[in-house]
Amino acid sequence: MDSQILGLLAQGIGETFYMVVVSTVAAYVIGIPLGVLLYVTAEDGILPNKVIYAIFSFVINVVRSVPFLILVVAILPFTRKVVGTTIGSTATIVPLVVAAAPFVARMVESSLKEVDAGVIEAAKAMGSTNWQIIRKVLIPEARPSLLIGMTISFATILGYSAMAGFVGGGGLGAIAVNYGYYRYQVDVMLITVAILVLIVQIFQEGGMRLVDKIDRRKKL
Amino acid sequence: MFYLENVSKIFPTTDGKVSAVQQVNLEIRDGEIFGIIGFSGAGKSTLVRCLNLLERPTEGRVLFGDLDLTKASDKELREARRSIGMIFQQFNLLSQRNVLDNICYPLEIAGVDKKAARERAKELLDVVDLADKTYAYPSQLSGGQKQRVAIARALATNPKVLLCDEATSALDPLTTRNILTLLQDINKKMGVTIVIITHEMRVVEQICDRVAVMSSGVVEEVGTVQEIFENPKSETGKKLVIPDASEGIPVPTKDFIRIVFDGRSSYEPVLSQLILHTGLELNILGARTEDINGTAYGQMLIEAPSDRASLQAIRDFLLAKDIPSELVSMQEV
Ligand SMILES: Nc1ncnc2c1ncn2[C@@H]1O[C@H](COP(=O)(O)OP(=O)(O)OP(=O)(O)O)[C@@H](O)[C@H]1O
Ligand SMILES: [Mg+2]
Numbered sequence: 155m156d157s158q159i160l161g162l163l164a165q166g167i168g169e170t171f172y173m174v175v176v177s178t179v180a181a182y183v184i185g186i187p188l189g190v191l192l193y194v195t196a197e198d199g200i201l202p203n204k205v206i207y208a209i210f211s212f213v214i215n216v217v218r219s220v221p222f223l224i225l226v227v228a229i230l231p232f233t234r235k236v237v238g239t240t241i242g243s244t245a246t247i248v249p250l251v252v253a254a255a256p257f258v259a260r261m262v263e264s265s266l267k268e269v270d271a272g273v274i275e276a277a278k279a280m281g282s283t284n285w286q287i288i289r290k291v292l293i294p295e296a297r298p299s300l301l302i303g304m305t306i307s308f309a310t311i312l313g314y315s316a317m318a319g320f321v322g323g324g325g326l327g328a329i330a331v332n333y334g335y336y337r338y339q340v341d342v343m344l345i346t347v348a349i350l351v352l353i354v355q356i357f358q359e360g361g362m363r364l365v366d367k368i369d370r371r372k373k374l
Numbered sequence: 375m376f377y378l379e380n381v382s383k384i385f386p387t388t389d390g391k392v393s394a395v396q397q398v399n400l401e402i403r404d405g406e407i408f409g410i411i412g413f414s415g416a417g418k419s420t421l422v423r424c425l426n427l428l429e430r431p432t433e434g435r436v437l438f439g440d441l442d443l444t445k446a447s448d449k450e451l452r453e454a455r456r457s458i459g460m461i462f463q464q465f466n467l468l469s470q471r472n473v474l475d476n477i478c479y480p481l482e483i484a485g486v487d488k489k490a491a492r493e494r495a496k497e498l499l500d501v502v503d504l505a506d507k508t509y510a511y512p513s514q515l516s517g518g519q520k521q522r523v524a525i526a527r528a529l530a531t532n533p534k535v536l537l538c539d540e541a542t543s544a545l546d547p548l549t550t551r552n553i554l555t556l557l558q559d560i561n562k563k564m565g566v567t568i569v570i571i572t573h574e575m576r577v578v579e580q581i582c583d584r585v586a587v588m589s590s591g592v593v594e595e596v597g598t599v600q601e602i603f604e605n606p607k608s609e610t611g612k613k614l615v616i617p618d619a620s621e622g623i624p625v626p627t628k629d630f631i632r633i634v635f636d637g638r639s640s641y642e643p644v645l646s647q648l649i650l651h652t653g654l655e656l657n658i659l660g661a662r663t664e665d666i667n668g669t670a671y672g673q674m675l676i677e678a679p680s681d682r683a684s685l686q687a688i689r690d691f692l693l694a695k696d697i698p699s700e701l702v703s704m705q706e707v
Pocket of ligand 1: 385387392393394412413415416418419420421573
C-alpha cells in the first residue's frame with residue numbers, strides 16, 4: 155500500500171474524529187436539556203405536564219424515525235444556511251447533530267428514569283427545589299448510566315458519519331465509499347472498516363472502564 | 375407540633391378510587407415519640423407522607439405549629455420541610471456521594487457554606503457513632519449503618535420533628551433495637567419529636583409514648599402505649615398486641631387468656647402463684663417478657679380452660695392481683 159493511501163487514511167481518521175466528537179458534544183448540549191425536560195414532564199416525573207411531554211415526545215419520535223440518509227438530504231438547505239456548504243466534514247456535523255440529539259434525549263431520559271424514586275422523594279422531603287433535585291440528585295445519581303449512554307451514542311454517531319460518506323460527507327466513510335464502492339479497491343475499504351471497528355471498540359472499552367471507576371454503587 | 379384535621383387522601387386508580395386515609399383527626403405533641411401502627415396497606419405511609427405534604431391530602435388541614443401546610447406556598451413548604459426530618463425503610467441515601475457529603479446535602483441546599491456544613495456533618499457522625507465511616511460510600515455500609523447516616527442527614531438542619539417510615543423494617547432484631555435506642559436518645563437529648571410508623575408492636579413498646587392504631591385508612595384508637603397494650607379496644611389493636619410467630623410464639627388456635635406484664639409484677643412468681651392458688655394445670659401457649667427501661671414488660675398467653683369455673687378462678691386471681699388480662703376468643707380474632 156502506498157504512502158498516498160496511508161496519508162489519506164490518516165486524514166480520514168482525523169476528519170472522522172472531528173465530526174464525531176463535535177457532533178457528540180453538540181448532541182449532548184441539546185440532548186441533555188431535552189432529556190431532562192422529558193423526564194421532568196413525564197407522568198411520573200417531578201413536574202408532570204402531559205401537553206409539553208406529548209409535543210416533545212412526538213417531535214423526537216418523528217426525527218428519530220427518519221432514515222439518516224433521507225434526513226441528510228432533507229435538511230440540505232438548512233445545512234447550507236448554517237455552514238455555507240453541503241459537502242465535507244463540517245457540513246456533515248449538521249445532520250449528525252440533528253439526528254443524534256433526539257436519540258441522546260431518549261438515552262438521557264431513560265438514564266434519569268433509572269434513578270431510585272425513593273432518593274428523589276428523600277430529596278423532596280429535605281426541602282429541595284426541583285432545580286436542586288435535577289442538578290444535585292438526578293444527574294449525579296445517573297452519571298454512570300449517562301456515561302454508558304454516551305459510549306452508545308458515540309458509536310451510533312460514528313456509524314452515521316460513515317454513512318454520510320455516500321452523500322458528500324468526509325472522513326473514513328467517504329474513503330470507504332470512494333475506494334471500495336466506486337473504484338473496487340476492496341482492500342482500502344476493508345482497512346477503513348477495520349479502523350471504524352477499532353475506534354468503536356476503544357471508545358466502548360474506555361467508556362466502560364471509566365464507568366466502573368466512577369460508579370460508587372459497587373462494593374469495593 | 376402537628377394537628378391533623380379531617381385529613382383524607384383518595385388515590386384515583388384504574389380500578390376506581392382508593393381511600394388510603396379517611397377523615398383522620400390527630401394531634402402529635404411537642405417532644406413525644408408517637409407511633410402509628412397497623413397492618414400492611416392500612417394507610418400508615420400515606421398518612422405520614424401527608425405530614426410533610428409529600429402526599430397532598432385531598433381533604434382536610436395539616437397544621438405544623440401555626441402553619442397550615444395545605445395552604446402554604448412552595449417556598450414556605452420547603453422551609454417547613456427543613457424542620458421536618460424524614461427517614462425511610464430503604465434508607466434512600468445518595469449512592470454517588472460518600473457519607474459526609476450525604477449528610478451535607480440538606481445543608482448545601484439550604485445555602486450553608488461548605489466548611490460549616492462539613493463541620494456540622496462531622497458533629498452528627500459522632501452523634502450516630504459512625505465517625506470511622508466518614509468517607510465511605512453507602513454501598514460499603516450495612517443496613518444499620520446506612521440508617522444511621524440517614525438519621526444524621528435528617529438531623530443536619532436541626533429539625534423539630536423526625537418522621538420514620540418503617541425505619542427498622544429492613545433490619546435484624548438487634549440492629550433494630552440499636553436504632554430505636556438511638557432515636558430515643560435523640561428524642562431525649564435534642565428534644566426532637568419523633569413519629570414512628572411500624573407494623574410491629576414491639577417497636578412501639580420499646581420507645582413510643584403514645585400510639586395510633588390504623589386500619590383501612592382509619593385511625594381506630596389513640597392512646598398511651600400502656601393503654602393500648604393492656605386494653606386494646608379496636609379489633610386491629612387486639613390483633614396487633616398478640617405476639618406473632620416472628621417473636622417465637624405461634625398464633626394460638628384455641629381461646630386463650632392474655633396476661634400483660636407492665637412492670638409491676640414479673641413473670642415467674644405470678645405463674646407459680648396462679649397455679650398454687652387455682653390448683654389448675656395451666657397450658658402456656660407462649661410468653662414474651664422483656665426488660666424495658668428497667669421494668670419487666672411483656673405478655674403471656676395461656677390456654678383458656680373449657681369449664682367456666684376454672685376460667686373464672688383464673689380471672690378472679692388476676693383481677694385481685696391487679697394484673698391486666700383479657701380473654702381472647704379465636705372466633706373473634
Ligand atoms: N400512589 C398511590 N396510588 C394509588 N394507591 C396508593 C398509592 N399509595 C398508596 N396507595 C394505596 O393506599 C393504601 C395504603 O397504602 P400505604 O402505603 O399508606 O399503606 P401502609 O400502611 O404504609 O402499608 P405498608 O405497611 O405495607 O407499608 C393501599 O391500599 C395502597 O395500595
Ligand atoms: Mg408503608
